[in-house]
Amino acid sequence: MSSESIKVTINGSDYQVEKGARLIDVCRSNGHAVPSFCYYSDLALQASCRTCLVRIEKMPKLQTSCTITCTDGMIVTTESDEIEKARRGMVEFLLANHPLDCPVCDRGGECELQEMVFDWGGLEERFRERKNYAPEKYLSPVVANDPQRCILCKRCTRVCDEWMGEDAIEAGGRGVNTVIGTYGGWLNCSQCGNCIEVCPTGTLLDGTYRHQARPWELEQTITTCTFCSDGCQMSLGSRGGEVMRAVARDRYVNGINGEFLCIKGRFAHPFVNHEERLRTPMIRYRKGGKLIPATWDQALEFAANKLRETADAHGAEAIGVVGSPRITNEANYALLKFANEVVGTSNYTATDRFSLAPFFESLGAGLATHRDIRFAKTIVLVGGEPEELQPLTGKQIRQAVRNGGAKLIVINSRAIRLQQQAAQFIHIRPGAEDAAVLALADERFDELAAKKLGVDASELSTARGTVLDTEGNCIIMFGGELSPAAQSLLAQIPHAASTDKRRFLFHPLPLYNNSVGAHDIGLMGGAHTASSLLGAAGAEIRALYVAGSFLPDHLRGQEEALSKLDLLIVQELFETETTRYADVVLPAASFAETDGTFTNNDGLVQRVRASIPPAHQSKPDWMITAALAQTLGMDFNFQMSASTVFRELAERTTAYNGMRYPLLKDETKPVQAKHAIAPRRDLADEIEALRLSIESLDETAEKIMGTPPVGHELFKPGELTGKVPQFHLLAAGNPKPPDVLISPLYQITIDAGLRRTDEAVAVAGD
Amino acid sequence: MSSERPIQSPGNQFTPNNPLPQEAKLPNEIATFSPEVIAEMDAHIAKYPVRRSAILPLMFIVQRERGGYLDPPGVAFLADKLGVRITDIWEVATFYSMINTEPVGKYHLQVCRTLSCKILGADKITEHCTQKLGIKPGETTEDGIFSLSEVECLGSCGTAPMMQIGFDYYENLTTEKVDGLLERCRGGGMSNGVR
Ligand code: SF4
Ligand code: FES
Ligand code: FES
Numbered sequence: 001m002s003s004e005s006i007k008v009t010i011n012g013s014d015y016q017v018e019k020g021a022r023l024i025d026v027c028r029s030n031g032h033a034v035p036s037f038c039y040y041s042d043l044a045l046q047a048s049c050r051t052c053l054v055r056i057e058k059m060p061k062l063q064t065s066c067t068i069t070c071t072d073g074m075i076v077t078t079e080s081d082e083i084e085k086a087r088r089g090m091v092e093f094l095l096a097n098h099p100l101d102c103p104v105c106d107r108g109g110e111c112e113l114q115e116m117v118f119d120w121g122g123l124e125e126r127f128r129e130r131k132n133y134a135p136e137k138y139l140s141p142v143v144a145n146d147p148q149r150c151i152l153c154k155r156c157t158r159v160c161d162e163w164m165g166e167d168a169i170e171a172g173g174r175g176v177n178t179v180i181g182t183y184g185g186w187l188n189c190s191q192c193g194n195c196i197e198v199c200p201t202g203t204l205l206d207g208t209y210r211h212q213a214r215p216w217e218l219e220q221t222i223t224t225c226t227f228c229s230d231g232c233q234m235s236l237g238s239r240g241g242e243v244m245r246a247v248a249r250d251r252y253v254n255g256i257n258g259e260f261l262c263i264k265g266r267f268a269h270p271f272v273n274h275e276e277r278l279r280t281p282m283i284r285y286r287k288g289g290k291l292i293p294a295t296w297d298q299a300l301e302f303a304a305n306k307l308r309e310t311a312d313a314h315g316a317e318a319i320g321v322v323g324s325p326r327i328t329n330e331a332n333y334a335l336l337k338f339a340n341e342v343v344g345t346s347n348y349t350a351t352d353r354f355s356l357a358p359f360f361e362s363l364g365a366g367l368a369t370h371r372d373i374r375f376a377k378t379i380v381l382v383g384g385e386p387e388e389l390q391p392l393t394g395k396q397i398r399q400a401v402r403n404g405g406a407k408l409i410v411i412n413s414r415a416i417r418l419q420q421q422a423a424q425f426i427h428i429r430p431g432a433e434d435a436a437v438l439a440l441a442d443e444r445f446d447e448l449a450a451k452k453l454g455v456d457a458s459e460l461s462t463a464r465g466t467v468l469d470t471e472g473n474c475i476i477m478f479g480g481e482l483s484p485a486a487q488s489l490l491a492q493i494p495h496a497a498s499t500d501k502r503r504f505l506f507h508p509l510p511l512y513n514n515s516v517g518a519h520d521i522g523l524m525g526g527a528h529t530a531s532s533l534l535g536a537a538g539a540e541i542r543a544l545y546v547a548g549s550f551l552p553d554h555l556r557g558q559e560e561a562l563s564k565l566d567l568l569i570v571q572e573l574f575e576t577e578t579t580r581y582a583d584v585v586l587p588a589a590s591f592a593e594t595d596g597t598f599t600n601n602d603g604l605v606q607r608v609r610a611s612i613p614p615a616h617q618s619k620p621d622w623m624i625t626a627a628l629a630q631t632l633g634m635d636f637n638f639q640m641s642a643s644t645v646f647r648e649l650a651e652r653t654t655a656y657n658g659m660r661y662p663l664l665k666d667e668t669k670p671v672q673a674k675h676a677i678a679p680r681r682d683l684a685d686e687i688e689a690l691r692l693s694i695e696s697l698d699e700t701a702e703k704i705m706g707t708p709p710v711g712h713e714l715f716k717p718g719e720l721t722g723k724v725p726q727f728h729l730l731a732a733g734n735p736k737p738p739d740v741l742i743s744p745l746y747q748i749t750i751d752a753g754l755r756r757t758d759e760a761v762a763v764a765g766d
Numbered sequence: 767m768s769s770e771r772p773i774q775s776p777g778n779q780f781t782p783n784n785p786l787p788q789e790a791k792l793p794n795e796i797a798t799f800s801p802e803v804i805a806e807m808d809a810h811i812a813k814y815p816v817r818r819s820a821i822l823p824l825m826f827i828v829q830r831e832r833g834g835y836l837d838p839p840g841v842a843f844l845a846d847k848l849g850v851r852i853t854d855i856w857e858v859a860t861f862y863s864m865i866n867t868e869p870v871g872k873y874h875l876q877v878c879r880t881l882s883c884k885i886l887g888a889d890k891i892t893e894h895c896t897q898k899l900g901i902k903p904g905e906t907t908e909d910g911i912f913s914l915s916e917v918e919c920l921g922s923c924g925t926a927p928m929m930q931i932g933f934d935y936y937e938n939l940t941t942e943k944v945d946g947l948l949e950r951c952r953g954g955g956m957s958n959g960v961r
């Protein structure tokens with residue numbers, strides 16, 4: 001991008017602006033309000049609403065400022081009688097047949113058309129048209145649709161195509177009969193709901209929130225999503241202690257994700273107020289007996305006594321402390337402090353699917369932000385499936401390629417959908433990701449790797465060539481498939497390949513909202529992993545204190561491990577496989593009920609804020625840990641305040657030094673953790689180990705064909721996403737109800753076969 | 767309130783009298799075609815640098831082969847063949863009045879209703895058809911022989927009023943000429959562009 005600066009005059013004031021800037025943006029950022037409907041930054045131009053008209057000297061007629069690129073010496077007027085008349089005219093046309101059903105419209109109160117009419121509408125209606133009319137209907141279990149309110153700005157069709165690559169919603173018909181919809185009247189897509197978010201009117205609406213509340217009754221709380229490592233900023237709307245909806249509308253929140261949320265972020269919040277939430281602490285007085293409700297004092301006392309007994313009988317190292325990549329940094333910090341200072345054990349870990357420790361130890365370049373991804377020149381994606389597991393990253397990659405011309409290299413064992421955007425897709429055998437990393441890092445191994453990957457050696461050298469030709473940012477992303485040695489090797493690539501023209505950045509793709517935080521706090525650096533801890537249960541490990549639950553992955557093959565423990569203390573939201581053997585169960589507050597921070601895969605430390613008071617008797621995790629410590633005679637001195645916890649945490653965690661809640665306050669200016677850049681290392685040992693393990697790879701393994709649809713993993717409801725009734729319909733293949741005018745939820749009642757009763761399946765982000 | 771005469775708009779699909787186009791059935795199978803027809807399609811596709819550009823010619827072929835309209839299996843075939851979403855097919859198909867998304871009669875009378883034809887008596891032509899066939903625009907006769915629609919300018923304003931049947935134009939219409947046309951249709955002596 002050239003940073004040449006040119007002069008533009010707006011309403012008599014001169015401004016220096018970057019060449020190529022869009023006029024409407026320049027006007028707005030300098031305080032000259034220009035209304036708009038169809039303009040949406042970073043989407044294809046539409047220029048259909050004509051509310052953004054301005055006068056530009058030497059141009060005939062008024063011009064749409066949303067399509068004008070500033071040129072040197074341009075003289076612009078945004079306010080005059082002529083412009084006012086034109087705008088009022090446009091609004092009058094929009095209202096000519098628009099129904100005036102604001103009293104029953106879910107968008108009423110936060111509708112851009114209402115606001116536009118408030119500013120530019122007339123008192124008198126000169127047209128006497130019949131108002132548009134259509135019965136209420138649904139496009140999917142989560143998207144409600146009132147087509148009569150559409151003003152045809154086509155934001156929805158553009159985000160569907162450009163952000164999500166779905167192209168599931170389009171404009172049919174033409175002229176006055178144009179209608180936004182889908183073939184067959186049913187929406188088959190990943191159900192992200194972004195069309196709902198960007199709709200300025202009440203045409204596309206949240207089907208789960210339909211007629212539930214009015215926006216002005218809701219208390220808006222800006223917080224961080226709890227479902228994946230992208231860390232989208234969202235606004236939870238709550239009323240009377242109940243979370244009603246999650247939105248990212250720019251009138252409430254302006255985070256890294258803009259107005260983007262995915263299906264999980266937007267629709268999966270009902271677990272917060274779910275009836276199955278644990279209500280009180282519970283104690284199992286006798287192994288094999290029942291969990292009996294207890295008071296907090298009783299439960300803490302019971303747990304503390306048992307912990308003391310274990311420590312006395314078997315030593316402190318017999319106690320394991322397990323944090324979670326899903327809870328706040330404050331909660332994980334309190335657990336680590338508990339392990340170190342109260343118990344004195346080195347057996348701590350977090351229940352993540354894989355550890356990023358080797359990557360961070362060898363980190364050769366900084367972490368990319370989502371903005372960096374959007375403007376990258378080259379993106380290398382090794383393994384992973386961001387569209388499914390880190391949807392915001394998926395969207396940024398797509399836009400980088402489509403709008404920014406970035407080159408995408410996808411190395412994956414499945415033909416994931418992003419592959420359609422790729423400049424190069426290297427389709428490898430499942431499980432061979434390490435070989436690709438080795439070849440990327442060292443060309444001596446091309447032949448070996450190609451053989452094991454089942455690709456041509458030239459494909460690997462082409463990919464390397466693309467990386468080495470990059471001028472600008474080259475972003476390397478990787479999923480959980482890599483072995484620790486491969487993570488280190490990948491992390492060191494920048495040392496060999498950066499130049500002053502080419503900067504490398506990393507974007508790891510961990511699965512959980514606070515995977516990076518759990519690592520930063522140091523919880524992943526204990527003597528055990530989650531699986532090995534379970535393996536040692538009943539042997540050297542006699543007691544476990546767990547926040548959250550073990551993943552089905554960890555329990556697979558050692559289902560009985562938990563029953564072998566002398567003592568199991570669990571903090572949870574729901575009953576799970578892990579609480580099944582628990583001696584003490586403590587009800588924890590969900591992300592919507594607690595203050596704290598999550599660290600996303602950009603390394604951004606973002607605030608989580610309590611939107612409602614903790615449900616029932618639950619408490620935030622860090623408070624529970626502090627209370628347990630107190631019962632054991634140690635005062636953490638957290639003073640009931642998350643910010644005190646964070647202050648202590650930031651002092652003791654190098655990457656977070658200097659951070660305080662007031663500095664993290666503004667979601668528009670997120671703060672990045674300062675992960676230390678490791679010096680260049682000698683990797684001969686890692687390379688040799690990798691070579692050996694790659695030599696032993698199977699060359700006959702079949703490649704996986706076919707592109708998995710996005711949303712497929714989610715549609716097997718796991719623990720949290722399974723609490724959303726609508727998701728059961730999606731899981732059952734999103735069948736079209738016999739009558740789309742009725743709420744699809746009735747369908748579940750009518751057709752009991754649509755309820756998913758399968759074993760909860762392990763799903764990332766659920 | 768002004769006391770001027772209310773401005774009338776052309777029929778709007780969302781009014782109670784003119785409800786939304788009903789939901790099509792979602793395709794659950796995919797249409798198949800003879801090798802000759804596939805070859806014909808491929809010849810069209812080969813003309814364009816981008817595959818999806820062949821969407822219109824292919825629609826006409828599918829419409830011709832599938833009894834005069836794009837049935838759900840035909841739509842599924844098109845989406846698959848062109849590598850686009852079913853929704854893209856829907857978007858284009860509903861834009862053009864000569865592509866049908868609902869079954870139509872054997873002969874589809876498309877009467878132009880735009881300015882020149884309107885001035886020269888398109889209304890009379892439509893009304894005459896309505897009387898003769900007992901169907902309003904948008905309807906099909908019970909025997910399935912005729913469908914009637916009003917369409918926008920067909921680019922033959924110089925010979926208004928006019929209508930299109932199949933791929934052929936019938937121009938400078940009078941009620942007598944229309945009678946003759948209807949007779950010829952009944953006798954089967956007209957092309958309807960459908961196989
Ligand atoms: S992309 Fe991730 S952080 Fe964003 S809304 Fe979805 S699950 Fe939440
Ligand atoms: S915002 Fe410029 S025309 Fe709609
Ligand atoms: S107005 Fe009828 S053909 Fe043009």
